[in-house]
Amino acid sequence: MNGDYRDQFDALERSWQERWERERLWSAPQRPTGRKYYALEMLPYPSGRLHMGHVRNYSIGDAVARFRRMRGDAVLHPMGWDSFGMPAENAAIQRGIPPAKWTTDNIATMRAQLRRLGFGYDWGREIAAHRPDYYRWNQWFFLRMLERDLAYRSRREVNWCDSCKTVLANEQVEGGKCWRCDSVVGKRELDQWFLRISRYSEELVAGLDRLPAWPEAVRSIQENWIGRSIGAIVRFPLVAAGGDSAADGIEIFTTRLDTIYGATFSVVARGHPILARVPAGSPQAAALEELRREVAARREQGHEEETAKRGVDTGLQVRNPYSGESIPLWAGNFVLMGYGTGAIMAVPGHDERDFEFATRYGLNVRVVVESRAGSGTIPPRRDAGGIPTAAMTADGVLVNSGPYNGLGSATARARMVADGAKDGRARESIQYRLLDWGISRQRYWGTPIPVLYCDRDGVVPVPDQDLPVILPEDVPLTGTGGSPLAQSASFVTTTCPRCGGSARRETDTMDTFIDSSWYFYRYCDARNTKAPFDPAIVAAWFPIDLYIGGINQAHLHLIYARFFTRVLRDLGLVTFDEPVVQMMCQGMVLKGGTAMSKSKGNIVDPDELIRRYGADTTRLFTLFAAPPEKDLEWDDQGVEGCFRFLERVWRLFAPRASALAAARDPGPKDGADEPRRAGLRRKVHRTIQKVTHDLDRRLHLNTPVSSLMELLNETADVARQERAGDEPYLKEAGRTLALLLQPLAPHVSEALWEGMGGSTSVLKEPWPEADPFWLTEDEIDLVVQVNGRLRGHVRVAKDAPEADAVSRARADARIATHLEGKDLRKTIYLPGRLLNLVVQ
């Protein structure tokens, strides 16, 4: 250990990386015995090269993994590749590189980058989604879901990205645009495979309350996304020509049953089955057809829903089962077939949308809820003729509501649904915004969906023993649309396992979010060829103690992962509901105030940083510059600062390393009577305490770096005036620094440790423990306040009686001036901390 840090960090880092791998230090046991820790970071898509977001994510995870390792936990810290997806296919289309080659080349590059950063992964558990030994289990899970009616085929309107030529799940449409290519998403009606995530809506939303160590933002996003509404379904019978209630009718969903006496019309979605009752050839039928055509055309082009509400009077009438009144039935563009029952009762007096619609078409507005006196809600605004000019949407007191007059809204809702339930008019209902997960993709680079179509037997699942259905390689990729697999005759043509006749394979592939919905289980038992994993091994490693990734996955991957876990539970493969105990969402890495991107030209290249400063500096800066969950503004000079810190560590300890290695360790209370040595020892032990607390309980990674900088500064102060006999104390400081640095700058940590006599990797050393003796002092500087304002300090014993502290304070000249001529009314005394003198 000598020479300049600058000249040797590269060789030093590489040699320790080799040593970690040679000694297999990150190889986790097949099954942990004793305390375990599963540290997981979101697996990367192999896009080509690592970006700073990856570096930040993985630096945080590696710091925690190294810390836990030194604390003695069996640590599982795996890495893998989310390697199915469209960029690979686009590379093939644009540059003629086979997707598999593009993908494996990128993986090789990025794996080398991860190694060069020194991240401690158990590479023996590496997985890649595009490999048949992984995706066969996607197929296996799909078949299990098919058996349980959790996977089903349905024709419905789906999101269509015309640029990506594929269907998108709702979760993958952001603000009406494709999450991947940002082009406008339209609607198409297609036959698709769906996973019945809606069966778990209630569980998924209720389970959020049992995730206290998840960020509030993630829970809130998921809650909004699932969108639970409590209300009632009410049956409105159709009014027959003669005025009687007909046998059929419509069901509406409402959260405001208390306003039902104000329903002056009803509106159904343009695809509602009741519209079959509109007489063919009637003017209403023609108008309806016109509405459908217009809306469909606009939607296909990606104009989501129009802002203007439009509708057609169907000429049909339905009967309000509470008031008995007959009201007109309309079809409207703003009612969605996919939510609730596809039909609403319209209460324009108390609902803004209904009011807008009623105003446009001159329909009646009736007030049935008045604001409660003194409630602070605004009463319905009315024009001179007493006609409301806006909807009053707040709860209040019922009027014009027959037997329910005078009741509060909440009471009325409860009573009305109970009354309705008795005679079948209404029933309580909870609706969710969350729709089933459409997983069919008309693309090549994904998991083949393991079903086939037989003319005789219909949809036939591929038998388990025929898995995996291998993704064929002889497929022309043109990007012109349609499922590429349909072009491979040898793939499509097969025989039906039931009748032996000819059959066609499904040519769509699975959404790649399937791949990442269960990969964290596979890590536990990554080479299992008989099953996706051994439940006993998963039981030993789970749950994931800490999962780190971007918050942009909150309503995507993080919901799918929770859904899959529940499916696995129902399959008997796991015994818990939630896979992740603690979730951390790291902030973005910005430069110049915006996210790094090629188009903005503000990219910082990890390789360049490693070349100039090394992995330790790169990691240290990403940890130091901001707390993990906040966005990090890149600062080239800040990076220099972190490099300087490591240089200073080196300069302080390298020249004296062998002397310190030879020095004895200080005894428990050695140096206690010498202020500079005692001061240094106190700093050492306080630093241990602070760093441990921040890493263990708070997961703050920026403050430990600060603490270690402080320790270095104080050690340097002592060393500057070094005296004979200081070696044991400098040794303690240096060795402690080496140990505490391991999670943050592991290579320097190892070199320091070795230089000062360590014979093994720091990873095998126990995490240091603070000695309580050095955490307290007998005499302390007591803070003295007068009326809550700092006026000075007095030196007293740490447990001095109050009277002593007060008399010492009075004796202080400065404090005394603030007490002069005033009465001491009260004293607040916290021994060892603070004295507040309240005077008047």
Added chain:
RNA sequence: GCCGGGGUGGCGAAACUGGUAAACGCAGGGGACUUAAAAUCCCCUGGCCUUCGGGCCAUCCGGGUUCGAGUCCCGGCCCCGGCACCA
């Protein structure tokens, strides 16, 4: 509009459960070393006033609770994120 998260020096940020606001770092200023520069090392750096002892004002704004509030409560402003014809 609804839901969530935030506003602390020139900048990134500290401040554990209410107890010395601004630790640590960056930038800036001054000094040492040097023929010089770089590097390194040391000191200073929230604002205003000062008789150089210190005093006053400061954590988005306005109130409140408290001996004491960046931290707790009420009201408001601004920024960021999510959802948004969801009945």
